[in-house]
Amino acid sequence: MNSSIIGSLLSLACILITTRLLLKKYNPHAVLLFSGLIMLSFSFILNYKMPELSDSSGFSGFDLFKYIKESFANTNSNVGLMIMAIGGFVAYIDKIGASNCLVYVAMKPLKLFKKHPYLAASLVIPISQVLFIAIPSAAGLGLLLMASLFPILINLGVSRISAVSVITASTALGIGPASAITASASSIVKLDIVSFFLNHQIVLASILSVSLTISYYFVNKYFDAKSLDTQSKIEVQEKTITAPIIYAIIPVIPIILLLVFSKLFNFFEVPITLDTTTAMLISLFIAVLFELIRTKDIRFVFNSLKTFWDGMGNIFKSVVTLIIAADIFAKGLISLGFIEGLLSLSLNLGLNAVGVSIVMTIMIFLASMLMGSGNAAFFAFGPLVPKIAAKLGVSSTSMILPMQLSASMGRTVSPVAGVLIAVAEIAGVSTLEIVKRNLIPLIVAMFIMLCYQFI
Template identity: 70%
Template sequence: MTSIGPLLSVIFIIITARLLLKKRNPHSVLIILGLLMLLLASSLNYKIPPLASSTNFIGFDLFKHIKESFSKTNAGVGLMIMAIGGFVAYIDQIGASKMLVHVTMKPLQLFKAQPYLAASLVIPIGQILFVAIPSAAGLSLLLMASLFPILTKLGVSKISAASVITASTAFGIGPASAITVSATGIANEDIITFFVNNQIPLVIPLSISMMITYYFVNRYYDKKEYNQTNDVRVEEETINVPMAYAIIPILPILLLILFSELFNFFSTPIVLDTTTAMFISLFIAMVFELVRTKNVKMVLESLKIFWNGMGNIFKSVVTLIIAADIFAKGLISLGFIDGLLKASQNLGFEAVGIGVVMTVMIFLASMLMGSGNASFFAFGPLVPKIATKLGVKSTSIILPMQLSASMGRAISPVAGVIIAVSEIAGVSTLAIVKRNFIPLVVALIIMLFYHFI
């Protein structure tokens, strides 16, 4: 009985892959197959994720999972993504994005002959920001608002620009990262010590390798597919807003860095989350507009742009994230992750072998489920027992595992960050995944050799 669930989950993965490759509606595919897996898991007496409150009837409980996923997502990451989507729509409408491009183009003229070098530099810059703003979807959309138009202006294709922006969230490190907090708790390590002594030394060579591979991969694909991307260089146009508007798109990033836990600028810590920063920045932008236009009615009416932007992101992005969450619950319920782990343990690997296998499994699980947190939280708690049995430190196994979780997410077509960026960029999720695949796999291989050998 125990092997039936994992086998069924593999069959569902194959069916899902085939349907998505045939360009069937991903919302429908993920949520329907996810519900079917939950139903099968319940029929086979497998443990399914608990509900906050059950209806006491499995047929209704299936749909209660959807309701609770909506509640959880909309109250957290869903609201954040919608707020960012609304802000992106607003700053585009008032001309702030265009002014940022105009202002930034002058110092970036140095990269005009090497646009792909400029694109590669986004990776370390974004990674530094990711330490202070530990939300993959949130940071990526902020970069879409500020850096994406600059890169396309330099001649980088939309797909290449989107790929390096998602790549900047490939390593979930730092004290504010949920995966890091979980990893240090499991390994019983001080979080700052773990960040400085373990994460940074490993991430630096991986970031360098990604900069190099993205440079060549994006340049190769753009030359090969240029006529298919329909990308054009942005023509010069008149911008009828003050130069000060260039600061508006990066206001949320500045606020989050200034008030992050990474720095102690204030005697009494001020806690600021991404969603709140977006609303603060929105109203600052409205003040800019009021000063410029001196038209109260028009400025108040302009708020509709923000709400419409939120609505567009909800119907296209947030609903897909919810569908992917149901699909992930189905896989977990059928024992997909447990089956992978037991198979590796039965092969009798030693510390290095177990570490490599678990790192690769988390990488693949993140790809399939679109969630680095889900895959790591499933595998992570098993590390101390395995490490004790093998006579090694937990950190030697858990460090590459936690990095591979966020790396796998960066090449998952159902990951929130990929979905959100693809929607804003106007490209398909599979197109971004195609660009990310080679650099991330190369980085994974380098990490395995660098850390274990």
């Protein structure tokens, strides 16, 4: 039997077993970690190309565990640190009463939506999609919206799962000059990144954003009515506002900072850029300054910072470690040739250019779902597009745009995606619940995208 077929069959078996264990509510950290290690072990035994290590131990048995070590190091120095910083900030602003103040202030003009809570929830998607262009981290934006918008939506009468679903949907379309996927796609098709964004991404993304807004309105309303989801409104409404009203600005300071100092706007002659983690730390110290002015008690304020560290720790043990386990799982899939197997299958079906493009777009969507990373799925498929397009006699751009968008859309329905894991932890819901809510609107959006692009 062809070695590539063996690898594909082994990866498929691991996927099925992993899915079954997750549905049976086995610990997802352990399931993903051990599944990934088993697939990496199969890859080594079958002499497949293993993922690169920055510093091999010289013994393959030890290298299996070096993958975990490097994943910890890479995750904690990048997205992991960012997610922990946001988690700590969210915990701190809740402790000092800033979240309550934001809800109190926001509810006054938003009382209009009391009778139409699902309309308010759905409108979050196009508004936040604009923010996603300037803040291109799915997990980062998701957590920022959890700090600012989530309690407001709950107080309007939206269920927790509906509120979380529209927040994650805000990250379904990875577009804009600051997006890593956009940078990769524009580089592959040899187009200027801004031209690719303005001439190709915006039109299709706008159509899909409208589609998501409409479909989420009906899907969330239907599922909440069916499940009689009448969860009590967030406790904020029942509490007395103890902090000064000015504290309402604190939860949105990170978003303001990231927008003002975004590459998208270039407000300053000398470019000033700000990453999400730094913005969170600046916002934390502004919050601390507010508390010092209010309480005039240095000991009390310094002690209150323990809430920030505890928040970081809670996010690390529940969210970051799961992202690391999912990364090992993704490495295992790639090492067994799962991506190459999908690509080979699509090319051997005897389809024309449109057929191959549709199959590859769907396969990237599914790969992103499995791996929990739009970047990993697209970076595996994307570089192969020019050769395939030349062979089929079509434009690389016409193929790559839906593939690029399907990668970020697939992440939005992945139970192991960082953004779903992070927001689910704060909202107190399961990632599988979010996936169930997201699946129908995203499938509708995929169908519309494929019709628009290829029919």
